[in-house]
Amino acid sequence: xxxxxxxxxxxxxxxxxxxxxxxxxxxxxxxxxxxxxxxxxxxxxxxxxxxxxxxxxxxxxxxxxxxxxxxxxxxxxxxxxxxxxxxxxxxxxxxxxxxxxxxxxxxxxxxxxxxxxxxxxxxxxxxxxxxxxxxxxxxxxxxxxxxxxxxxxxxxxxxxxxxxxxxxxxxxxxxxxxxxxxxxxxxxxxxxxxxxxxxxxxxxxxxxxxxxxxxxxxxxxxxxxxxxxxxxxxxxxxxxxxxxxxxxxxxxxxxxxxxxxxxxxxxxxxx
Amino acid sequence: xxxxxxxxxxxxxxxxxxxxxxxxxxxxxxxxxxxxxxxxxxxxxxxxxxxxxxxxxxxxxxxxxxxxxxxxxxxxxxxxxxxxxxxxxxxxxxxxxxxxxxxxxxxxxxxxxxxxxxxxxxxxxxxxxxxxxxxxxxxxxxxxxxxxxxxxxxxxxxxxxxxxxxxxxxxxxxxxxxxxxxxxxxxxxxxxxxxxxxxxxxxxxxxxxxxxxxxxxxxxxxxxxxxxxxxxxxxxxxxxxxxxxxxxxxxxxxxxxxxxxxxxxxxxxxxxxxxxxxxxxxxxxxxxxxxxxxxxxxxxxxxxxxxxxxxxxxxxxxxxxxxxxxxxxxxxxxxxxxxxxxxxxxxxxxxxx
Numbered sequence: 001x002x003x004x005x006x007x008x009x010x011x012x013x014x015x016x017x018x019x020x021x022x023x024x025x026x027x028x029x030x031x032x033x034x035x036x037x038x039x040x041x042x043x044x045x046x047x048x049x050x051x052x053x054x055x056x057x058x059x060x061x062x063x064x065x066x067x068x069x070x071x072x073x074x075x076x077x078x079x080x081x082x083x084x085x086x087x088x089x090x091x092x093x094x095x096x097x098x099x100x101x102x103x104x105x106x107x108x109x110x111x112x113x114x115x116x117x118x119x120x121x122x123x124x125x126x127x128x129x130x131x132x133x134x135x136x137x138x139x140x141x142x143x144x145x146x147x148x149x150x151x152x153x154x155x156x157x158x159x160x161x162x163x164x165x166x167x168x169x170x171x172x173x174x175x176x177x178x179x180x181x182x183x184x185x186x187x188x189x190x191x192x193x194x195x196x197x198x199x200x201x202x203x204x205x206x207x208x209x210x211x212x213x214x215x216x217x218x219x220x221x222x223x224x225x226x227x228x229x230x231x232x233x234x235x236x237x238x239x240x241x242x243x244x245x246x247x248x249x250x251x252x253x254x255x256x257x258x259x260x261x262x263x264x265x266x267x268x269x270x271x
Numbered sequence: 272x273x274x275x276x277x278x279x280x281x282x283x284x285x286x287x288x289x290x291x292x293x294x295x296x297x298x299x300x301x302x303x304x305x306x307x308x309x310x311x312x313x314x315x316x317x318x319x320x321x322x323x324x325x326x327x328x329x330x331x332x333x334x335x336x337x338x339x340x341x342x343x344x345x346x347x348x349x350x351x352x353x354x355x356x357x358x359x360x361x362x363x364x365x366x367x368x369x370x371x372x373x374x375x376x377x378x379x380x381x382x383x384x385x386x387x388x389x390x391x392x393x394x395x396x397x398x399x400x401x402x403x404x405x406x407x408x409x410x411x412x413x414x415x416x417x418x419x420x421x422x423x424x425x426x427x428x429x430x431x432x433x434x435x436x437x438x439x440x441x442x443x444x445x446x447x448x449x450x451x452x453x454x455x456x457x458x459x460x461x462x463x464x465x466x467x468x469x470x471x472x473x474x475x476x477x478x479x480x481x482x483x484x485x486x487x488x489x490x491x492x493x494x495x496x497x498x499x500x501x502x503x504x505x506x507x508x509x510x511x512x513x514x515x516x517x518x519x520x521x522x523x524x525x526x527x528x529x530x531x532x533x534x535x536x537x538x539x540x541x542x543x544x545x546x547x548x549x550x551x552x553x554x555x556x557x558x559x560x561x562x563x564x565x566x567x568x569x570x571x572x573x574x575x576x577x578x579x580x581x582x583x584x585x586x587x588x589x590x591x592x593x594x595x596x597x598x599x600x601x602x603x604x605x606x607x608x609x610x611x612x613x614x615x616x617x618x619x620x621x622x623x624x
Contacts, residue, residue, distance in 0.1 A: 169362065171360060171362040172365075174356075174362065175356070175362040175363075175423075176364075176375070177329075177348075178349055178354075179355060179379060179423065179424075179427060180350050180379045180427065181375075181379045183350075189364075190364060193366045194366065
């Protein structure tokens with residue numbers, strides 16, 4: 001009895017978590033152009049429309065203002081995410097190595113300082129960054145988005161790489177030195193391959209978060225630098241449209257693929 | 272024989288997290304002849320691992336010098352020293368194959384591919400892992416990993432091999448097999464081995480000489496048989512093997528036990544301690560003068576070839592003896608008399624620290 005209750009509870013729990021996401025995916029295939037909550041048949045039209053292909057949707061039902069704008073937003077997001085994740089990964093990894101390897105005063109304090117941006121409310125960080133950029137007289141641009149996002153994404157990479165470093169056995173570095181390797185050789189041949197899964201994980205995580213960030217980016221994007229989340233937000237303000245379901249589903253797929261790549265490399269390393 | 276490794280007045284102190292200092296090495300000097308198997312033996316925290324790490328270059332000395340083949344290496348970083356180490360937990364490179372692990376030192380030294388392949392094959396054969404070069408390290412058993420670690424450390428032809436409790440993670444049978452192999456490899460290569468262990472049996476079987484360490488100092492450095500039969504102080508006597516330590520008073524001509532027995536010994540008067548190893552006691556009295564001890568058996572342990580018994584002698588306190596009884600086990604509660612020959616007894620001076 002108790003067992004059956006627990007099973008039911010478990011089931012309901014997962015419905016609670018995944019039902020909204022599943023709904024979006026289902027709606028993205030709904031042919032009903034007027035009310036997406038009423039199923040009126042299966043269609044790929046919303047996807048075709050995103051990719052600028054011919055559809056059977058009547059003119060009046062077309063909502064996407066222009067696929068060009070959508071593509072531009074995706075390009076912006078990819079540019080930002082690639083730059084931000086690369087920059088954050090390098091800085092975050094270097095910081096994790098420094099904090100893990102060197103004994104210095106206030107090391108614990110630095111560690112805490114590096115974690116704080118992760119728990120900082122997005123809205124506070126967004127406002128703070130905006131005010132900061134205005135204060136130093138920097139124009140809001142792609143650069144300001146990259147710098148702004150990096151301020152908290154470095155923390156994510158730092159935590160991911162630190163976790164890997166904590167379980168990394170430093171005696172293999174001693175073994176390498178013992179066998180004649182200079183510190184630089186040891187780092188390249190032993191340390192880097194050892195913490196590579198952590199670095200890769202940090203990079204993927206920062207890439208996904210960057211692609212997905214709305215609140216902070218919204219404050220510091222300025223005009224003309226529309227990232228994908230900002231673009232979608234703009235579309236939503238003019239009503240929830242079926243194409244948004246399709247875009248959301250594609251983003252979901254994209255994220256899952258990246259996560260799968262991360263998991264694949266991780267399992268290969270552990271073999 | 273020329274000294275191969277020489278350590279002169281090595282001192283090292285660590286700062287404890289509480290702000291105090293802990294002396295790990297308190298003025299250690301020793302010399303190692305080439306092709307000698309020296310074991311650093313002592314309880315945990317005695318400084319043996321620290322001493323080994325200062326030879327390999329992972330710790331720097333506060334004071335003193337380390338000389339290898341006439342060259343002072345005290346200030347030399349680890350990667351430039353002509354010594355290699357077999358680490359306690361092997362420290363193998365998990366992301367490399369067995370062959371790349373073994374060939375690492377040669378790869379670093381920039382040797383040709385062909386030379387590396389030849390040497391790796393040679394080393395794998397030496398440790399009995401021929402044909403396993405392509406395997407991943409994590410596919411190997413503990414004993415095999417141990418062999419890879421040994422092959423890796425030897426591949427670069429070090430002048431001196433350092434071994435940090437390398438056998439402690441192996442089970443008993445494998446450990447005994449590896450002890451013999453290590454010893455024969457050392458003889459074959461003719462290089463010096465400095466071996467760290469806390470296992471006295473291991474030390475006794477393998478070493479040419481053993482340095483017994485405690486509190487950051489060498490208590491005694493000697494051949495295993497000398498250490499066992501003629502320990503210089505109470506620490507060594509107690510640490511190495513089972514021992515019965517009985518206080519005696521000396522009057523210049525003989526030594527007197529607390530129960531009135533005495534034996535002849537040419538020593539100045541004073542106090543000393545008599546060392547009686549358990550195997551020196553026997554049920555049948557020896558020819559010639561002997562000491563005898565009567566008492567009640569309080570414990571017996573059967574070890575396969577003989578019985579170890581604990582005897583309560585009353586006045587002299589408890590004694591441990593190893594006796595061969597040929598089948599009939601001694602019974603707890605029974606009273607026996609054990610004898611030890613009264614010549615060749617070893618006395619430890621009270622003044623020896």
